[in-house]
Amino acid sequence: MRTLCGLLVLSAVFVPHVRSAPVPKAAEVNLLVNGGFEEGPDVDGFLALDAGSEAVKGWAVTRGQIDYIGTHWVSGEGSRSLDLHGSPGFGGVKQSFQTTAGHKYRVSFLMAGSPGSKSSVNTVCVRAAGKKEAFSFDNEGKTHKEMGWAKKSWEFVATEAETTLEIHTLDDEDNLAGPALDDVRVVAVKK
Numbered sequence: 001m002r003t004l005c006g007l008l009v010l011s012a013v014f015v016p017h018v019r020s021a022p023v024p025k026a027a028e029v030n031l032l033v034n035g036g037f038e039e040g041p042d043v044d045g046f047l048a049l050d051a052g053s054e055a056v057k058g059w060a061v062t063r064g065q066i067d068y069i070g071t072h073w074v075s076g077e078g079s080r081s082l083d084l085h086g087s088p089g090f091g092g093v094k095q096s097f098q099t100t101a102g103h104k105y106r107v108s109f110l111m112a113g114s115p116g117s118k119s120s121v122n123t124v125c126v127r128a129a130g131k132k133e134a135f136s137f138d139n140e141g142k143t144h145k146e147m148g149w150a151k152k153s154w155e156f157v158a159t160e161a162e163t164t165l166e167i168h169t170l171d172d173e174d175n176l177a178g179p180a181l182d183d184v185r186v187v188a189v190k191k
Contacts, residue, residue, distance in 0.1 A: 028187040031097040031105070032165070033058030035184040037080040043070035048087040056082075058095050063168050065089025069180070076110035076149035076182035083114050084124065084169040085178030092125075092168020097186060099129075099158035104189040107154045107165060112147040113139025114177035122179040123170040128156045129163050134170060137179065147180065155189060 034040075039057035041047060046067040053061040056068055065086025075081040084091050099105060105128075113122035123136045135152045142148045156163075165186060169178045 028185075031099075031186045031188070032095055032184060033097075035186075036078045036182060037068070037082055038078045040068055040080065043068055043080075045070055046072040046083065046087070048089075050086075050089075051091065056093075059093045060095070062092040062094050062166060063089075064091040066091035066093065073115065073144040073147055073180070076112065076147065076180075078182075081110075081180055081182035083178060083180055084167070085114065085117075085171065085175055088175035090169050090172060090175055090178070092166055093181070094164055094166040096162050096164040099161065099163040100188075101158050101160055104155055104157050105163070105186055106189050107156070107184070107186050109152055109167065109184040110149045110182040111135060111137045111152050112149045112180040112182075113137050113142060114180055115139065115142050115144050115147070117171075117177035118174035119171055119178075124167055124179045124181070125170050126154055127164075127166045127168075129159045131156050149180075149182065 034057040037056055041055050046069045048065055049055055049061050049068055050065050051061050067083040067086050069081045069083055120140045121136050121138050123134055126133050133154045171178045
């Protein structure tokens with residue numbers, strides 16, 4: 001630092017402008033508890049759960065029976081998933097979560113089909129806020145190791161402060177092998 005003609009002159013070091021990396025967006029918060037079905041009873045191959053069961057944290061079994069899958073096949077995410085056809089039974093699962101009436105939400109999930117199903121196409125129904133949508137999966141040629149998990153998504157507008165999401169089978173051909181489900185998420189859609 002020195003003075004020149006009565007002005008204070010500061011020495012400066014030139015630092016070239018370095019472009020910073022973009023700040024990543026905050027991860028979308030899943031409004032569901034245990035969307036990947038990782039928290040539940042100990043299971044090796046699979047475990048049949050009857051309607052009304054709440055053995056899988058955050059979820060209640062609806063409609064008949066489901067199978068809680070451990071090592072029976074390779075899950076889409078993590079190490080657990082569901083077969084919506086029990087041993088035997090045509091089932092589904094549901095969970096309630098907080099919403100804001102009038103706001104839009106996106107449901108996403110991984111879907112596959114139980115290898116060996118009599119039906120080459122498995123179908124589920126997704127229900128929330130008085131709306132529903134059907135989703136299908138072609139399980140032709142899939143195996144327990146290569147399930148072919150596919151991401152599906154759907155949006156709805158909440159009508160109340162609490163919404164119940166239900167996902168259940170629409171198949172009725174084979175009560176032992178049906179639609180497979182994993183990594184279920186509900187996130188608020190930004191306006």
